[in-house]
Amino acid sequence: xxxxxxxxxxxxxxxxxxxxxxxxxxxxxxxxxxRVVLRLDGETVIDLDCDIGYxxxxxxxxxxxxxxxxxxxxWDRLDYIAAVSNGLVxxxxxxxxxxxxxxxxxxxxxxxxxxxxxxxxxLLWLATHALDIGxxxxxxxxxxxxEEILKVFExxxxxxxxxxxxxxxxxxxxxxxxxxxxxxxxxNNFPKRLDEYETVLSENRIWLSRTVGIGVISADDAIAxxxxxxxxxxxxxxxxxxxxxxxxxxxxxxxxxxxGENGDTYDRYLVRLExxxxxxxxxxxxxxxxxxGPVNAxxxxxxxxxxxxxxxxxEGPKGEIGCYLVSDGTAQPWRVRVRxxxxxxxxxxxxxCIGHLVAxxxxxxxxxxxxxxxxxx
Amino acid sequence: MLLLxxxxxxxxxxxxxxxSADAIRHFVWPLIQIGLVVTLVALWVAYATYLERxxxxxxxxxxxxxxxxxxxxxxxxxxGLKLLTKxxxxxxxxxxxxxxxxxxxxxxxxxxxxxxxxxxxDWAVIADVNIGLLLVLAVSSVGVLxxxxxxxSSNSKYAxxxxxxSSAQMVSYEVAMGLSLIGAxxxxxxLSLSGIxxxxxxxxxxxxxxxxxxxxxFLISGIAENNRAPFDLxxxxxxxxxxxxxxxxxxxxxxxxMAEYAAMVVVAAVAxxxxxxxxxxxxxxxxxxxxxxxxxxxxxxxxxxxxxxxILYLYFWLRWTLPRFRYDQxxxxxxKWLIPSALINIVLSGFAIFLLQALDGYRNIRxxxxxxxxxxxxxxxxxxxxxxxxxxxxxxxxxxARINWRSRDFNLKVQRRNIRLVNxxxxxxxxxxxx
Numbered sequence: 001x002x003x004x005x006x007x008x009x010x011x012x013x014x015x016x017x018x019x020x021x022x023x024x025x026x027x028x029x030x031x032x033x034x035r036v037v038l039r040l041d042g043e044t045v046i047d048l049d050c051d052i053g054y055x056x057x058x059x060x061x062x063x064x065x066x067x068x069x070x071x072x073x074x075w076d077r078l079d080y081i082a083a084v085s086n087g088l089v090x091x092x093x094x095x096x097x098x099x100x101x102x103x104x105x106x107x108x109x110x111x112x113x114x115x116x117x118x119x120x121x122x123l124l125w126l127a128t129h130a131l132d133i134g135x136x137x138x139x140x141x142x143x144x145x146x147e148e149i150l151k152v153f154e155x156x157x158x159x160x161x162x163x164x165x166x167x168x169x170x171x172x173x174x175x176x177x178x179x180x181x182x183x184x185x186x187x188n189n190f191p192k193r194l195d196e197y198e199t200v201l202s203e204n205r206i207w208l209s210r211t212v213g214i215g216v217i218s219a220d221d222a223i224a225x226x227x228x229x230x231x232x233x234x235x236x237x238x239x240x241x242x243x244x245x246x247x248x249x250x251x252x253x254x255x256x257x258x259x260g261e262n263g264d265t266y267d268r269y270l271v272r273l274e275x276x277x278x279x280x281x282x283x284x285x286x287x288x289x290x291x292x293g294p295v296n297a298x299x300x301x302x303x304x305x306x307x308x309x310x311x312x313x314x315e316g317p318k319g320e321i322g323c324y325l326v327s328d329g330t331a332q333p334w335r336v337r338v339r340x341x342x343x344x345x346x347x348x349x350x351x352x353c354i355g356h357l358v359a360x361x362x363x364x365x366x367x368x369x370x371x372x373x374x375x376x377x
Numbered sequence: 378m379l380l381l382x383x384x385x386x387x388x389x390x391x392x393x394x395x396x397s398a399d400a401i402r403h404f405v406w407p408l409i410q411i412g413l414v415v416t417l418v419a420l421w422v423a424y425a426t427y428l429e430r431x432x433x434x435x436x437x438x439x440x441x442x443x444x445x446x447x448x449x450x451x452x453x454x455x456x457g458l459k460l461l462t463k464x465x466x467x468x469x470x471x472x473x474x475x476x477x478x479x480x481x482x483x484x485x486x487x488x489x490x491x492x493x494x495x496x497x498x499d500w501a502v503i504a505d506v507n508i509g510l511l512l513v514l515a516v517s518s519v520g521v522l523x524x525x526x527x528x529x530s531s532n533s534k535y536a537x538x539x540x541x542x543s544s545a546q547m548v549s550y551e552v553a554m555g556l557s558l559i560g561a562x563x564x565x566x567x568l569s570l571s572g573i574x575x576x577x578x579x580x581x582x583x584x585x586x587x588x589x590x591x592x593x594x595f596l597i598s599g600i601a602e603n604n605r606a607p608f609d610l611x612x613x614x615x616x617x618x619x620x621x622x623x624x625x626x627x628x629x630x631x632x633x634x635m636a637e638y639a640a641m642v643v644v645a646a647v648a649x650x651x652x653x654x655x656x657x658x659x660x661x662x663x664x665x666x667x668x669x670x671x672x673x674x675x676x677x678x679x680x681x682x683x684x685x686x687x688i689l690y691l692y693f694w695l696r697w698t699l700p701r702f703r704y705d706q707x708x709x710x711x712x713k714w715l716i717p718s719a720l721i722n723i724v725l726s727g728f729a730i731f732l733l734q735a736l737d738g739y740r741n742i743r744x745x746x747x748x749x750x751x752x753x754x755x756x757x758x759x760x761x762x763x764x765x766x767x768x769x770x771x772x773x774x775x776x777x778a779r780i781n782w783r784s785r786d787f788n789l790k791v792q793r794r795n796i797r798l799v800n801x802x803x804x805x806x807x808x809x810x811x812x
Contacts (some may be wrong), residue, residue, distance in 0.1 A: 134701025140437035206700045256798040
């Protein structure tokens with residue numbers, strides 16, 4: 001990435017038309033501890049550079065010294081907004097490498113819960129994105145809906161945010177007694193609320209003027225950078241891991257992929273809103289067809305995948321979460337590598353921002369929907 | 378009037394103490410008035426913050442402050458105490474004296490304006506200056522100086538950007554604000570705020586009916602002038618952390634906050650005075666004719682406070698509903714929309730008055746009753762003026778739309794797009810775009 005020279009030789013700010021502004025790591029809207037060094041001419045961004053690593057915890061290295069089953073809780077802390085999806089990519093990688101037969105009921109429950117998590121993550125994105133652009137009320141409305149999902153998570157997993165959801169081979173326990181009722185209630189109320197957000201934002205002149213044509217990225221550029229998730233689909237590329245390489249129970253589900261046209265902030269906003277509606281559709285179908293039976297496969301005493309390597313990815317709320325696993329046949333992995341969607345999506349920031357104003361940088365960081373826990377690992 | 382008996386008692390007491398009647402009238406009573414108004418405005422400002430929090434809570438499905446006192450009613454007082462006891466921190470590289478004085482300039486410029494605001498008739502106004510409205514505009518524009526100084530002296534880039542934004546914004550919106558008032562002044566023929574209220578009272582009409590365009594323009598530019606959402610760019614939290622007051626803390630910070638709310642109250646008060654008839658309200662004058670003079674003044678003051686509070690409510694409503702404009706869009710609205718509209722409004726108002734004068738006496742039509750106390754119109758004249766106002770509103774909007782037709786931000790509804798929904802067949806790899 002292009003390096004911005006941070007040290008300037010000028011004596012005072014007035015000597016040069018350019019100003020270097022250090023946005024973050026403590027800033028209200030860099031979504032965590034992202035540091036963006038902006039070079040400004042007035043308020044126009046000439047150049048920018050991202051500085052990351054403030055939240056580095058060495059997840060991949062830690063994983064080399066843990067048993068396969070012990071690693072799963074670490075994965076929940078990658079993208080802490082979507083702990084359920086992140087946990088899933090690890091257990092599925094191990095299961096598929098070992099060829100474990102996961103019971104269908106577990107697959108369906110995984111589908112329901114990851115989709116709920118997708119809605120929760122998108123709601124938090126909507127809340128913070130709207131807040132960044134100045135619509136404060138949407139924040140609290142979106143958090144109200146998210147609360148309903150977190151209540152389901154709390155009853156199912158025992159935690160609201162960093163829920164450790166899965167075990168290798170299935171689930172720690174079956175769905176709780178009122179699970180069906182709670183989820184049904186949520187998905188019945190949800191569309192009404194979503195329409196309410198649309199009335200506040202989608203038709204709003206100010207919202208339109210702040211998002212239409214801002215942070216445009218073409219389909220070719222998006223593919224070249226390696227964007228995934230809504231950021232890619234906003235540019236009109238029909239790529240969704242749930243469709244192209246179905247995992248869990250997605251092969252049985254009927255749903256559509258929303259695609260934008262221009263790849264600007266407004267398209268990505270619409271794509272995410274529509275994705276929430278589609279997630280609701282998936283949950284509806286999965287609840288309808290939820291099979292009976294056990295939720296756990298029979299596991300050997302020690303989980304030991306065969307020697308070799310394996311890559312598996314799922315469609316997380318922010319994009320394609322991948323996990324590359326190299327096993328040497330022992331009880332601990334030899335090397336683990338995560339493909340974090342936020343990290344790769346962040347690479348588009350410079351291209352999207354240059355030429356826009358400071359206020360747009362905030363909007364573009366919001367529209368990329370990054371989580372620093374995942375970027376820094 | 379039992380309630381105001383102490384007033385006479387005090388007057389007698391001061392006379393007995395040997396003060397001359399003149400000294401009491403010109404010195405003691407104004408001091409008491411100033412004390413009352415400052416207390417009233419300070420309380421109003423404090424409870425405006427409380428109301429804002431309660432109203433936003435109501436809009437956002439929350440409760441708002443509930444812990445301090447019943448329904449959190451003592452919250453503003455608790456906040457004030459907390460801020461007073463905080464450390465008064467000045468950053469090391471700040472320009473100490475300017476940093477020190479900037480908040481006082483902000484508060485002073487906001488509070489001085491209240492000296493000419495007519496809260497009610499007779500003794501409810503401190504000073505009835507005959508250039509009242511000019512004084513309001515002049516003094517409140519000093520407030521921008523405080524923001525620039527605060528932004529500059531903090532020696533912080535965020536504060537600097539906030540200060541620059543606020544100076545550009547307030548200077549450009551002040552023009553629109555001043556121009557938007559001229560239409561109403563043509564009808565009032567008077568610059569004294571009490572005189573404007575009297576003109577509306579004598580005519581039994583609110584100038585918002587003659588001047589709908591002017592009222593809208595004044596409100597919009599007033600909101601922008603006060604740096605309130607959706608024009609709150611100088612303190613845009615998500616971009617500039619806190620804008621010009623990023624480095625301020627404790628009481629000095631709260632002075633800026635007080636100044637902001639006091640400036641809001643000023644704009645609400647001026648809008649009430651010029652466009653909503655001030656303290657004038659139908660049937661209240663019967664108290665005066667019934668001999669209850671002091672009660673009449675009190676009720677009129679209450680009417681004024683209620684009207685101004687309704688405009689304040691509009692402020693809160695907008696703030697918690699709309700997203701924030703961007704800097705360049707803000708300038709677009711100021712220079713491409715508000716100022717041309719204000720100019721068109723002046724021309725149309727002038728034409729309306731010309732029409733009224735020309736029609737007066739033509740084929741026995743009477744439009745103007747007198748010009749003693751503002752422009753007093755007959756019923757026919759009022760009808761013509763109101764019709765001209767409404768026509769002017771649409772004419773201005775149409776003309777401006779024609780001028781700005783080609784600008785990017787104009788036809789946003791048309792620019793709105795829908796997304797495609799595709800159903801990729803199950804289990805097949807997704808299609809690559811045909812590039």
